[in-house]
Amino acid sequence: MGGRDKGQIRIVEAFLSVLIIFSAFTISANLTVTQNRTKNDNLASVGLQALIMLDSDGSLAKYIGDENWNGLRDVLNLILPTGVCFNMTVYDEQMQQINADIISNGGFGGQQIAFVEYVCASRGVTFHCYIIHLLLAVVA
């Protein structure tokens, strides 16, 4: 009887151990993924808001029209939060890439990558419509 009790207690102990370890693993993994996702989701929103802000006075189209890629990179660096990497590609209406230079502030070391697609209409006398692809990542 004593031996059987011992065995049962060991099983219960083992079960509890597994449960505790598994719970800890599940909760921590869940928390990590949730935090990553939240950052990732906010990132797309932050990127979209940055483009809207730049476009509000027509300066986004002006940078593109003037092919001032360095200026565009600098202004994006200023608007986006620190620790955010970006890589922008500008296309015309026929989806031909316009930017000859890379519009980016560094390598994508982070795991959380967000993508924003944006249409920019110019204000000038000659109308241009640009399609912008913006990739964002949080530096790890």
Next chain:
Amino acid sequence: MKNCGEKLKRNSSGQLLIVAALAIAILISSTTIYVYEVSREKTATQDQLIAELVPAIKQSSRNAVISSLANASKGGEKSVLDANLNSLSKAYRSLNQYGICNLSFTVLNDSNYADGIWFSWSDTSGFGVSSAYANFSLAVYGLTANITANYAVNITTAVKLEGYYTIYGSEKSVSLICQVFNEGKPALAKNITLYYEDLGVWLPVNSSNNFSITDYGNGTYAISFTVIAISDPVLVSAHVTDLREISVQANATCYKA
């Protein structure tokens, strides 16, 4: 002893099975909850992004109308508005991230507007208008949410010109107040060119006319110049370009003060 051990093993195997089953059940339920939570967050985020896209589309529509009016006011065809908005609509249809994005529009046609464009430049009351108007209908069919919105874009640059003249010997000194408006609000001008009429001919005002202009910084400009004109009253015309490159003309009749 051996029998007792085997008996114990046999007794424990059922309990082990239950424990294993319990563990598997917990594993499955945890996975299910996790997947559910992740998908719920993704849905909410996608909806939020689509909601944030609407102001961006309104802004693009506005920019396209501004560009069209700037073009038409500088001698372009009035049909440029329709063509530019078609390009914009096509660009939005090519987007993939937000689902299907359909932007349709109608340009205004009434007693003032033709193809969505209205110029009132020849009136001598001192008021000139360049305006464009289009109605938009937006429908975004996302994976998790649909958004529809109807809105109108009206871009108007107006100029109010009024003044008088005084006689100094053989010259007439003309004083004018020119006010520039964007959508009814005071706005700055990029360039102002003045003309006056003498015997049916419009002549430009330049430095030889002692031309001076004072910018008050609030969309109001005080202008003065002198002319040796036979015509009375003096007809003046202001050709104004605002900061959005939209041109407008206003004509005023100046009487002796």
